[in-house]
Structures are given as C-alpha cells and as structure tokens.
Amino acid sequence: MDEKSLLRKRYKEKRKALGAKRKADLDASIMSQVMEYCRAHRRFQHFHIFLPISKMSEIDTFPVVKALLAEGKRVYTSVTDHVAGGMTTVEIFSDTQYINDQWGIPVPIEAKKVDEIRIDVVFVPLLVCDLKGNRIGYGKGFYDRFLAGLSPEVFKVGLSYFVPEVSISAEAHDIPLDICILPSGIIEFN
Numbered sequence: 068m069d070e071k072s073l074l075r076k077r078y079k080e081k082r083k084a085l086g087a088k089r090k091a092d093l094d095a096s097i098m099s100q101v102m103e104y105c106r107a108h109r110r111f112q113h114f115h116i117f118l119p120i121s122k123m124s125e126i127d128t129f130p131v132v133k134a135l136l137a138e139g140k141r142v143y144t145s146v147t148d149h150v151a152g153g154m155t156t157v158e159i160f161s162d163t164q165y166i167n168d169q170w171g172i173p174v175p176i177e178a179k180k181v182d183e184i185r186i187d188v189v190f191v192p193l194l195v196c197d198l199k200g201n202r203i204g205y206g207k208g209f210y211d212r213f214l215a216g217l218s219p220e221v222f223k224v225g226l227s228y229f230v231p232e233v234s235i236s237a238e239a240h241d242i243p244l245d246i247c248i249l250p251s252g253i254i255e256f257n
C-alpha cells in the first residue's frame with residue numbers, strides 16, 4: 068500500500084477506535100476552539116462547513132452550525148453530486164432539516180442553491196494533515212476541487228481529532244490548509 072493509502076487506513080481506524088464518551092469530549096473541545104477562533108476573528112461572517120458522516124466517526128459539526136447561527140453568522144454546506152463529482156453550495160438555517168445521502172452525508176432538505184456567495188472561512192474535513200497544512204481525505208478529491216474553485220483569500224480551516232503527521236507528500240492539485248483546529252488548540256501553517 069502506498070503512503071497515502073496507509074495513512075488513510077490508519078486514521079480511519081484511529082477515529083473509529085475512539086469510544087463514544089471520548090469522542091463526545093473531543094467534539095466539545097473542538098467546538099469551543101472553533102468558537103474562540105470565530106470570536107477572535109469577528110470580520111468572518113460567512114462560514115462553509117461539512118456535515119458529519121457518523122458511520123465514519125467524523126467530528127460532530129452540528130453543534131458548531133448551531134452556535135454560529137446563534138451568533139448571527141451565515142452558514143453554508145455543500146451537497147455532493149456523486150455522479151458528476153462536484154459540490155453545490157446551499158445555505159443552512161436554524162430550522163433546516165437533513166436527510167443522509169448514500170454515503171451518510173447529511174443533506175439539507177429543500178435547500179436552495181446559492182450562487183455568488185461570499186465565503187470567508189471553509190471548515191475542511193480530513194483524515195490527517197501534516198505540518199505544512201497538506202491534508203488527506205477519503206481520496207476522491209471533492210474538497211480539492213471545491214477549494215480550487217474558491218478565491219484564494221478564503222480561509223481554509225481543517226478540523227482534526229489528531230495532531231499532524233510531520234510530512235505527507237503533496238501533489239500539484241493539493242490546496243494546503245491555513246490552520247488546523249484540534250481539541251487542544253490551533254496550529255497555524257504558512
């Protein structure tokens with residue numbers, strides 16, 4: 068198995084091995100780091116966030132969505148087109164309901180597509196990143212393509228349960244993160 072595939076496998080397993088209690092504690096810590104970060108950067112108003120695939124033990128981002136909306140922020144997520152390989156951005160409101168798609172990704176029901184949105188921050192899902200902000204996801208490139216289509220000024224923020232690996236070999240299409248939020252704090256890349 069190549070290096071990336073091994074890391075993918077290892078970090079999927081590490082996530083699944085977290086017990087429910089430990090996971091909930093880590094989710095709560097990440098949530099408070101995210102809110103502290105948002106309060107320190109008040110100019111950020113428009114947030115794009117992934118919604119958790121629970122069977123993959125992803126970070127529970129629903130409490131973050133709720134907290135951001137409560138602070139008066141605008142919140143968006145993407146609906147994945149599994150056939151075309153693209154993602155469509157939709158806005159989330161406090162009364163938005165969700166249904167899981169075939170990969171277990173929550174999808175807002177009756178979501179209206181938004182064109183021309185201004186996104187300030189994208190919270191990016193990942194399995195693991197490295198000390199330069201290179202990330203590894205599930206390997207289908209959805210987020211790489213999505214990030215490539217955004218203005219370079221958009222802040223790319225990884226969320227992770229685990230500290231970065233020292234170095235992951237980056238490919239030309241990989242767009243690095245600006246920071247990564249962990250349960251214990253925030254790592255800035257440059």
Ligand SMILES: Nc1nc2c(c(=O)[nH]1)N(C=O)[C@@H](CNc1ccc(C(=O)N[C@@H](CCC(=O)O)C(=O)O)cc1)CN2
Binds near residue numbers: 118119125147193209
């Ligand atoms: N919450 C979330 N949303 C996201 C991503 C993500 O990583 N997390 N993605 C990031 O780019 C894209 C979706 N990427 C995915 C790529 C592959 C599989 C997939 O192959 N799922 C299989 C089993 C996977 C496994 O066991 O390893 C399945 O559900 O059958 C799912 C999502 C867009 N939305």
Ligand SMILES: Nc1ncnc2c1ncn2[C@@H]1O[C@H](COP(=O)(O)OP(=O)(O)OP(=O)(O)O)[C@@H](O)[C@H]1O
Binds near residue numbers: 192202204210238240
């Ligand atoms: N900007 C892009 N344009 C076209 N294809 C791309 C682009 N970015 C990535 N890809 C394709 O997507 C595939 C998966 O990329 P990669 O292995 O970097 O995924 P990943 O970052 O681990 O996963 P993900 O982005 O799904 O979380 C690559 O084979 C690549 O060819």
